[in-house]
Amino acid sequence: MLNKWIKISIAITAIIFMGIWVTFYKQKSEAIQYRGYELYNMLETLKGKHYEVIDKLLQSALYQNYNNDILNRQLELLNQYEQKLESTEIYMTDHYPKTKLILKKIFIQQQEWNQGIEIFKRESGKIKNSFAFVVSSLIHLELKNGNKTQKILNIISRLISIKASMDIPIFDKDTFDTDFFKNIDATNEKNKMYIMLYKTHIDLIKKSLPSYINLVNTLVKKESSKEYFYDLSQAMKQENAQQLKKLNSEYYMLILFSLLTILIIIYYIISSEKEKQHIIKLQRDYKKSVTTDLLTGLKNRSAYIEKIKNMQNCTIIFLDIVDFSSINNLYGINIGDFVLQTLGKILEDHIESIENTEIFKVGADQFVIVLENYPLEEVTLLAINLIEIIEEKDYKYKGLNQEIFVQVLAGISTKEPYLLNATLAIKSIADDFSKKIAYYDDSLDQTQEIQENLTMIQKIKTSLINDDIAMLYQPLIDFKTKEIIKHEALVRMKDKDEYISPYFFLDLSKKAKLYTKITHEVIKKSVQAVRDYNVDISINLSIEDILHHETCKFIMSTLQNNEDIAQKITFELLETEEVHNFKALKEFIQEVKTFGVSIAIDDFGSGYSNYNYLLELDIDILKIDGSLIKNIDKSYNNQLVVKSIIEFAKLANIKTVAEFVASQEIEAVVIELGIDYGQGFYYSAPKLL
Amino acid sequence: MYKILLLSFLLKSLFFAEVITPIEEVKHYDKEKVSLGKKLFFDVTFSKDGTVSCASCHSDFGSDSRPVSIGVGGKKGLIQSLSVFNAVNNYKQFWNARASSLEEQIDGPIHNDFEMGISKESIEEKLNSSKIYQQIFSQVYNESPNYQLFKDAIVAFEKTLLTPNSRFDRYLKGEQVLTSLEIKGFESFKQHGCIACHNGVNVGGNSMQMMGSVIEYNYVPGQQDVYAITKDEADKNVFRVPSLRNVNKTAPYFHDASAVTLKDAIVKMAHHNLGTYLESNEVEAIEAFLKTLDGTVPTTWSQDVK
Numbered sequence: 001m002l003n004k005w006i007k008i009s010i011a012i013t014a015i016i017f018m019g020i021w022v023t024f025y026k027q028k029s030e031a032i033q034y035r036g037y038e039l040y041n042m043l044e045t046l047k048g049k050h051y052e053v054i055d056k057l058l059q060s061a062l063y064q065n066y067n068n069d070i071l072n073r074q075l076e077l078l079n080q081y082e083q084k085l086e087s088t089e090i091y092m093t094d095h096y097p098k099t100k101l102i103l104k105k106i107f108i109q110q111q112e113w114n115q116g117i118e119i120f121k122r123e124s125g126k127i128k129n130s131f132a133f134v135v136s137s138l139i140h141l142e143l144k145n146g147n148k149t150q151k152i153l154n155i156i157s158r159l160i161s162i163k164a165s166m167d168i169p170i171f172d173k174d175t176f177d178t179d180f181f182k183n184i185d186a187t188n189e190k191n192k193m194y195i196m197l198y199k200t201h202i203d204l205i206k207k208s209l210p211s212y213i214n215l216v217n218t219l220v221k222k223e224s225s226k227e228y229f230y231d232l233s234q235a236m237k238q239e240n241a242q243q244l245k246k247l248n249s250e251y252y253m254l255i256l257f258s259l260l261t262i263l264i265i266i267y268y269i270i271s272s273e274k275e276k277q278h279i280i281k282l283q284r285d286y287k288k289s290v291t292t293d294l295l296t297g298l299k300n301r302s303a304y305i306e307k308i309k310n311m312q313n314c315t316i317i318f319l320d321i322v323d324f325s326s327i328n329n330l331y332g333i334n335i336g337d338f339v340l341q342t343l344g345k346i347l348e349d350h351i352e353s354i355e356n357t358e359i360f361k362v363g364a365d366q367f368v369i370v371l372e373n374y375p376l377e378e379v380t381l382l383a384i385n386l387i388e389i390i391e392e393k394d395y396k397y398k399g400l401n402q403e404i405f406v407q408v409l410a411g412i413s414t415k416e417p418y419l420l421n422a423t424l425a426i427k428s429i430a431d432d433f434s435k436k437i438a439y440y441d442d443s444l445d446q447t448q449e450i451q452e453n454l455t456m457i458q459k460i461k462t463s464l465i466n467d468d469i470a471m472l473y474q475p476l477i478d479f480k481t482k483e484i485i486k487h488e489a490l491v492r493m494k495d496k497d498e499y500i501s502p503y504f505f506l507d508l509s510k511k512a513k514l515y516t517k518i519t520h521e522v523i524k525k526s527v528q529a530v531r532d533y534n535v536d537i538s539i540n541l542s543i544e545d546i547l548h549h550e551t552c553k554f555i556m557s558t559l560q561n562n563e564d565i566a567q568k569i570t571f572e573l574l575e576t577e578e579v580h581n582f583k584a585l586k587e588f589i590q591e592v593k594t595f596g597v598s599i600a601i602d603d604f605g606s607g608y609s610n611y612n613y614l615l616e617l618d619i620d621i622l623k624i625d626g627s628l629i630k631n632i633d634k635s636y637n638n639q640l641v642v643k644s645i646i647e648f649a650k651l652a653n654i655k656t657v658a659e660f661v662a663s664q665e666i667e668a669v670v671i672e673l674g675i676d677y678g679q680g681f682y683y684s685a686p687k688l689l
Numbered sequence: 690m691y692k693i694l695l696l697s698f699l700l701k702s703l704f705f706a707e708v709i710t711p712i713e714e715v716k717h718y719d720k721e722k723v724s725l726g727k728k729l730f731f732d733v734t735f736s737k738d739g740t741v742s743c744a745s746c747h748s749d750f751g752s753d754s755r756p757v758s759i760g761v762g763g764k765k766g767l768i769q770s771l772s773v774f775n776a777v778n779n780y781k782q783f784w785n786a787r788a789s790s791l792e793e794q795i796d797g798p799i800h801n802d803f804e805m806g807i808s809k810e811s812i813e814e815k816l817n818s819s820k821i822y823q824q825i826f827s828q829v830y831n832e833s834p835n836y837q838l839f840k841d842a843i844v845a846f847e848k849t850l851l852t853p854n855s856r857f858d859r860y861l862k863g864e865q866v867l868t869s870l871e872i873k874g875f876e877s878f879k880q881h882g883c884i885a886c887h888n889g890v891n892v893g894g895n896s897m898q899m900m901g902s903v904i905e906y907n908y909v910p911g912q913q914d915v916y917a918i919t920k921d922e923a924d925k926n927v928f929r930v931p932s933l934r935n936v937n938k939t940a941p942y943f944h945d946a947s948a949v950t951l952k953d954a955i956v957k958m959a960h961h962n963l964g965t966y967l968e969s970n971e972v973e974a975i976e977a978f979l980k981t982l983d984g985t986v987p988t989t990w991s992q993d994v995k
Binding site for chain 1: 707708709710780879880881882884885886888889890891895896897898899902903904927962963964965966
């Protein structure tokens with residue numbers, strides 16, 4: 001493939017060549033036409049000079065006295081002109097072969113003509129002299145007889161008529177009857193001499209006149225030369241036209257050739273342009289495939305990085321689906337993908353109408369909206385709006401009867417590194433259920449915490465391997481009997497001699513996907529404690545655990561394996577947790593209850609305090625939130641709240657537990673209020689059994 | 690008056706005015722070149738033995754009064770010398786018209802062994818060995834001498850050798866009145882047909898004619914007639930009609946110098962070529978007419994050029 005510029009220069013050259021050729025042709029064709037015109041004129045002039053000579057020749061023949069200088073001069077001019085023609089293109093070039101041939105014939109004929117004219121001059125002098133003599137014979141001869149005079153006059157008139165007509169004469173016997181001279185007086189010496197001269201001249205005329213007239217006719221008529229002149233101009237015209245025709249065909253061929261060259265080049269330029277377009281398209285497709293998320297069709301993280309590189313004064317909204325992994329786990333990857341696609345579509349549709357925004361899918365379940373030149377307020381509004389739309393949307397998957405709940409958190413960042421900042425912002429509200437939007441702020445720089453977290457995760461892993469997940473138990477006291485009725489199992493991580501509180505590792509374990517293992521460990525160890533120590537044990541479960549398929553399965557199998565001691569087990573569910581899948585929770589409770597397991601609600605009174613929910617779920621025990629208890633001896637308000645809870649519990653036949661009983665004063669109040677059991681440091685801190 | 694003038698002009702043009710035309714004087718010529726030509730014309734250097742110049746045979750009114758000229762080494766020529774005067778107005782040169790120009794004519798006598806007998810190379814050698822000629826040639830032609838330029842200069846000189854202002858020419862121009870005898874001679878000249886061959890500016894010199902076209906003339910084998918060139922029987926004794934200009938001054942007459950006097954020539958011509966007999970008074974009249982054709986000697990010939 002030729003370089004584009006080479007092609008263009010070839011095309012330009014072809015055009016220039018064409019231009020030069022057109023100009024050249026125009027000049028050459030004009031030159032040929034002009035030459036043709038010139039030559040035609042010359043040939044016409046030649047013809048004219050030819051007839052000029054004939055004219056003079058006729059004059060010479062006609063006049064008795066004539067200046068031969070004139071005829072000579074005219075003939076010389078003709079000959080000179082013929083020589084001049086020999087230096088024209090007819091002779092100098094090969095363009096006029098036929099014309100040249102005819103011209104040569106004419107020139108050869110001219111030589112004959114020149115000789116003929118010489119003879120003509122010679123003969124005409126002779127004839128004229130003889131005529132002069134014969135005509136004047138009447139003066140010279142002494143004629144006495146009128147009849148004889150008449151005879152001579154007849155001869156003279158006959159000669160004059162012959163010369164006038166210039167017809168070739170047929171002499172009969174009478175024409176030049178010389179017999180009558182016998183009757184002339186021959187005794188006269190002068191007469192005698194004249195008769196002799198007369199006879200001589202008559203003989204001369206007889207001999208010369210026919211050939212002379214023939215010569216004049218030949219020279220003057222020159223039929224063949226007339227034809228030659230006609231042929232000459234025809235041949236010249238024809239050959240001139242041939243030259244033009246040849247030039248024309250050359251011209252058209254070259255024009256055609258030039259045009260063809262240009263066309264070919266144009267074709268190549270167009271085709272290479274097409275190729276280029278194709279390559280550009282491929283590049284674009286490739287770039288797109290690299291920069292596009294296949295699932296949602298949105299731009300991916302690479303595209304985001306590329307985009308953000310050149311951005312100034314921009315804000316990002318980072319949207320993270322809350323606990324997307326559990327959607328995947330619960331419903332399967334197909335539904336997870338469906339959720340992502342739907343979410344992507346929602347965002348795309350919504351963002352589409354907003355200027356200077358672009359959406360990217362930067363993680364498995366994370367989206368980023370990049371906004372250019374937007375005030376933070378507007379960005380926040382957009383984020384709120386988006387969260388609303390996302391969470392209110394019905395995610396109905398074909399074949400799945402259940403409704404899928406999707407929750408998102410939005411992190412807003414105006415500072416580089418945008419994505420990291422936004423992530424950290426979200427993280428800061430991950431535990432705060434009241435907040436859905438977080439802003440990046442310098443104070444939220446958690447780089448160090450991330451490091452600590454990583455260390456902790458490593459620790460959790462190690463403790464799982466080394467069986468360092470330990471259980472501490474805090475007893476519950478029956479206020480009536482002052483006896484320990486059961487223990488709440490509390491998970492700890494054993495680090496050397498220390499027991500680390502779950503506060504420090506539980507959230508991390510969730511993130512590190514170790515939580516399930518810990519849960520299982522807790523259940524396993526707690527159940528083992530029931531068996532080993534023959535005590536009632538209360539195990540904390542989160543709604544998450546219950547909804548977690550694997551955990552749920554594990555709980556059920558554990559219960560089945562320990563049916564004999566199942567009635568000694570209580571599951572404590574956190575009231576604070578928002579329950580989305582109420583139905584699943586209810587089913588779980590119903591199922592475990594078949595084993596004789598009791599259900600307790602933990603931290604009741606701090607969150608929703610949904611009584612209807614308690615009734616619905618068939619709860620056995622209600623653990624009143626510690627925050628209500630710890631100041632109950634000093635807070636009347638707390639006493640009122642707790643009192644109402646207890647009243648409800650009694651009516652619903654639900655045992656109540658007071659947590660955080662730290663002193664005798666508190667114990668006195670809660671007993672007074674009618675709470676069934678107590679738990680707290682007043683009795684015992686969590687301890688090993 | 691105007692009508693009469695017009696009529697007379699018309700009559701003149703219709704009849705004789707064009708048959709013989711007056712010699713026009715040469716007024717403009719390259720004096721240096723003509724001077725050089727004249728010098729060359731008279732210079733005997735340019736002959737085989739340094740004895741003969743052009744002028745040796747063309748001195749008496751441009752002609753030679755000897756029956757035949759004497760060339761290098763005293764060799765006798767073959768034919769009567771023709772006059773160089775008015776030669777430019779002859780349609781061809783030499784008795785048998787074998788040269789069509791003066792340039793061509795020069796080659797004849799120069800190379801002829803009986804005349805000057807010198808080669809082109811010898812002439813150029815002689816010219817180039819002469820400081821004077823070198824100088825003149827460079828002045829005239831701005832180049833060193835050569836044969837071509839040699840001829841060119843001579844021709845330039847010859848072209849000035851015209852004899853205008855003859856009484857007849859002045860008569861033709863209406864400046865001169867001829868005597869009745871002269872007029873009678875001219876009338877006879879026409880009536881007998883002399884004018885059929887002797888016409889034009891040179892009163893001859895414009896056609897070929899057989900010597901003895903009516904009554905045969907003596908033929909001498911080897912003479913320089915047209916037959917010598919063509920070897921055609923019909924061309925025997927055919928010569929170029931000589932000019933009658935200054936005929937009175939250029940005796941003897943004919944190719945063979947057979948007529949010593951003008952009267953002889955007239956009578957011979959009347960007999961052989963007109964086939965007629967002239968009375969003595971006619972001969973006298975024609976002679977008188979022919980004498981009116983005497984022109985003035987060219988100034989470039991008679992005087993120093995410049």
